Each structure stands twice: as C-alpha cells, then as structure tokens.
Amino acid sequence: MSVMQETDLTTLTAAIMAGKRKDAKRITQEALDATLSPQAILDALKVGMDDVGRRFKANEIFVPEVLVAARAMKTAMELLEPVLVASGIQPEFKVVIGTVEGDLHDIGKNLVSMMLKGANFEVIDLGTNVGTQAFIDAVKESGAQLVGLSALLTTTMPAMKETVEAMREQGLDVKVMVGGAPITDAFATEIGADGFSPDAASAVDLARELVGAAA
Numbered sequence: 001m002s003v004m005q006e007t008d009l010t011t012l013t014a015a016i017m018a019g020k021r022k023d024a025k026r027i028t029q030e031a032l033d034a035t036l037s038p039q040a041i042l043d044a045l046k047v048g049m050d051d052v053g054r055r056f057k058a059n060e061i062f063v064p065e066v067l068v069a070a071r072a073m074k075t076a077m078e079l080l081e082p083v084l085v086a087s088g089i090q091p092e093f094k095v096v097i098g099t100v101e102g103d104l105h106d107i108g109k110n111l112v113s114m115m116l117k118g119a120n121f122e123v124i125d126l127g128t129n130v131g132t133q134a135f136i137d138a139v140k141e142s143g144a145q146l147v148g149l150s151a152l153l154t155t156t157m158p159a160m161k162e163t164v165e166a167m168r169e170q171g172l173d174v175k176v177m178v179g180g181a182p183i184t185d186a187f188a189t190e191i192g193a194d195g196f197s198p199d200a201a202s203a204v205d206l207a208r209e210l211v212g213a214a215a
C-alpha cells in the first residue's frame, strides 16, 4: 500500500462533505500515521465544512446533512486535536456562545457552535437559559474576542438586549453577534450588537469578519 500524500487529503474533504464519519476517522488516522502536516489535515477538514456551509446557505442541503457533516468533523477533530495542541497549532480566536435567559431552544445555537468549531474557533458553549452575568464572566475568564447570543422566543429578545447593554456598560472589549428565528438585522442594530446572521453558515462568515480573520 502506498504512503498517503498531502494531495490525497481531498478524500478527507469529500468524507466531511458527505458526512461520512467512519471514512473521516479512518483517513484522518492514515494521514496522522503518514505524518502529514496537522495544519494540512485541518485545512482539508475546513474546506469540507466550508463547502457544507455554502450549500446549506444556498438551500442545497438542510439541517440533517449539516449535522452529519459536523459529526464527521467532530470525530476527525478528536484524533487531530491532541496533535494540533502538541505542535502548537491552536485556534486563533475564542467565542462564547449561548441561548439567552429564559430560552431553552438550542438546536440552532448548537448548529452555529458546530460550524464555528469546524472553522477552527475555540467555542465556549454556555448552553441555554444563560444569564447576563454568566456571559460576562465567561468573556472575562476566557478572553474571548466574540460573543454569540441566540434567542428563539419573542419574549426572550429583551434578555438579549439586556445582555448586550450590560457588556457595553462594563466596557468589555468583545464583538457581539446575534441570531435566532425572531431576530432581524434591524433588531441587532437597535440593541447595539455588532452583527446579525440568519443561519449557521452565515454565522461563520460573520464571526470571521468580526474578529478580522481571513476567510
């Protein structure tokens, strides 16, 4: 059997795009065994997730396909992460994310989290029903550059506003992005958020833009 080359990593990208978890795991292990560069392996995974994001945005695929792709990405990352850490390649940006106080919806927020992880952000996911102070504490503890707030209920939109206002009052040096079914661009502007995105793929583009990361 021939030793794996970096050019063979297109098969890893394809496995992510197709959401093939076992293939993604096997190819990642083969690439590590062949001592391919961890950065090249990570790049191949990211290209796959970027394509998934693009097709999701274009309504060519839907939530279930994104979830299986994200699961394949997660499986590959479990093998790759220790090698990345050992070689000093770590996510450049951190994001604190959560669903605001009073709101228990997390399917969309989880999707955003997974896509951000796929784009090599370190994600500190606080879960649901997250109070303002918990967001503030997490930003201070982690030094995150970005906060993502999700809300699915019209009744919890005021909690999103309060959280943004409190972070501004405390002078936290952090960008804030918001999303969720009832949220609009106009609402984001009104409450002083730095950006709104309508779906998980756009959330990755917005996150990159807000932290000044190259796409």
Ligand code: B1M
Residues within 6 Å of the ligand: 063, 097, 102, 103, 104, 105, 106, 107, 108, 109, 111, 112, 147, 148, 149, 150, 151, 152, 153, 154, 155, 177, 178, 179, 180, 181, 182, 197, 198, 199, 200, 201, 203
């Ligand atoms: Co609820 N619920 N729910 N619910 N629920 C809605 C939101 C509702 C629209 C249904 C309806 O009446 N038609 C309605 C809200 C009405 C309103 O506010 N105007 C509603 C209600 C009323 C309620 C309860 C009050 C019902 C009750 O108990 N009487 C209750 C509230 C509980 C609470 O939160 N305190 C409740 C409970 C629940 C369940 C627990 C049963 C369950 C949640 C399970 C879970 O999340 N673990 C649930 C569900 C599943 C829904 C619907 C059916 C689906 C939501 C969903 O997951 N969509 C929803 C109706 C609907 O939307 N069709 C509904 C799929 C998901 C992928 O999309 O979350 O929009 P979404 O996320 C998208 C984008 O919005 C965006 O990206 C995601 C992916 O593209 N996005 C972000 C989301 N967050 C983002 C953050 C970003 C960027 C983008 O940056 C940070």
